Amino acid sequence: MKFVDEAYIEVAAGDGGNGCASFRHEKFKEFGGPDGGDGGRGGHVWALADENLNTLIDYRYSRRFEAQRGEHGKGSDMFGAKGEDIVLKMPVGTIIRNADTGEVMHELLRPGEKILLAKGGDGGFGNLRFKSAINRAPRQKTPGHPGERFNLQLELKVLADVGLLGMPNAGKSTFIAAVSNARPKIADYPFTTLHPNLGVVRVGPEKSFVIADVPGLIEGASEGAGLGHQFLRHLQRTRLLLHIVDLAPFDETVDPVAQAKAIVQELKKYDPELHAKPRWLVLNKLDMVPAEERQARVKDFVKRFKHKGPVFEISALTREGCEPLVQQIYQHIAATREAEKPTVQTDPRFDASRDPAPPDPTADDPRFRD
Structure with missing residues (x-):
């Protein structure tokens, strides 16, 4: 296999689906009220460090990766399905830079490490969200938010002692x-x-x-x-x-x-x-x-x-x-x-490393904060 240690790619998360403006139409229910659902979230783009890979050859010829957009909301209180995420496997030791600014976004240093490259857009609100005691028949709806898009430079530095x-x-x-x-x-x-x-x-x-x-x-x-x-x-x-x-x-x-x-x-x-x-x-x-x-x-x-x-x-x-x-x-x-090795002392009675939970890649990502 050809050794490639540098590549340029474009990643695009899915756009969010649009909200729906709909009203319930049933027999004997003349004023059924709004029932338009929200649009689904667009798919995220993730990067996963794979210890079985040792080259960026997969990204030399396939350079654009786009996640699925979320479905639009529908009537009858039906929310749109979220878009499917995509996961890009990369060698351990890959440095991910923003190709436009040169800023280092992430470094994959541990096998199995998973980080978010582009966040999918949130779905728009259907008119069901705008129902209130004053506004009984809202016709408002909002479009879905666009997903993030980046031009990335991938650089591989092998991990060796x-x-x-x-x-x-x-x-x-x-x-x-x-x-x-x-x-x-x-x-x-x-x-x-x-x-x-x-x-x-x-x-x-x-x-x-x-x-x-x-x-x-x-x-x-x-x-x-x-x-x-x-x-x-x-x-x-x-x-x-x-x-x-x-x-x-x-x-x-x-x-x-x-x-x-x-x-x-x-x-x-x-x-x-x-x-x-x-x-x-x-x-x-x-x-x-x-x-x-x-x-x-x-x-x-x-x-x-x-x-x-x-x-x-x-x-x-x-x-x-x-x-x-x-x-x-x-x-x-x-x-x-x-x-x-870190020198932090921990109480063995509360040592979480004995039964570690898988890390949440979104825990420290400000894009997921309310």
Whole structure:
């Protein structure tokens, strides 16, 4: 399936049905009075976070979504039926913006999260609503209210715990294939990876984390060179970055230190907050370095690169050093998750989490307040 992480759509909620002006006509009831019902509510447009989706391909070609309008009111005290709602399933991690103003309307961060995109119009009042002791035969009725309409920009930022950085052909795809269930395309030429790959790393029973591989970066990526700059947004929600370096490039004239420094500079130009995330250095392809030269080459790289964080030496192809690295990553992720948990203390006798009720998407929406 083609990976699509941006789309533009138009959503339109249903209009409300019109109210009806009608009077009861029955035998022996000459003045039966008003019996015109209200119009039905127009259908809402909802967005639902679906953990089984990982692309916005469904919204690349179908761009307009319109809910059903409410039925008009009828005589004999019959109210119009409400319009049918529509639910748009989107990947977890989707950001929904108003395309006209650029304002962020919603972010889908939890599987099963459901939010209202466009509210259906309320139905109009029939003349039954206007009956009073003074006005015994009202002929007033009101039209239905129009439903909300928006032009939306959908942007997907994948949710991953760990993100991989590196030049093309640094071995990122080989690494994610070695430690996770992902099976990306692997070849001996640059830019093999054309879209982000996600993999789940199993450390033990109920112990896992998600790792994301994006296309490799090259110098000038922040200005649009190469492919990686298009997908750096997918690293903005990660908790840890792994900077993978090819310690044994095919071209002996290439300096791995200069390449690594170029990656760091491009990261800083693109997003200072992304540059400030914890970043570990992973020196890859040690199997291609003679055993007697490994320590000297690693020591020289670390000295020239001046990296202050942890440094790991691995071979993704032979999986040498991968298991200790995975264990260290999980410990870091687990500690970060624990630190992010809320510290609010609750009385266990009144802990609602033991039997949680499904959240009401309209509870905090001002459009549903009286």
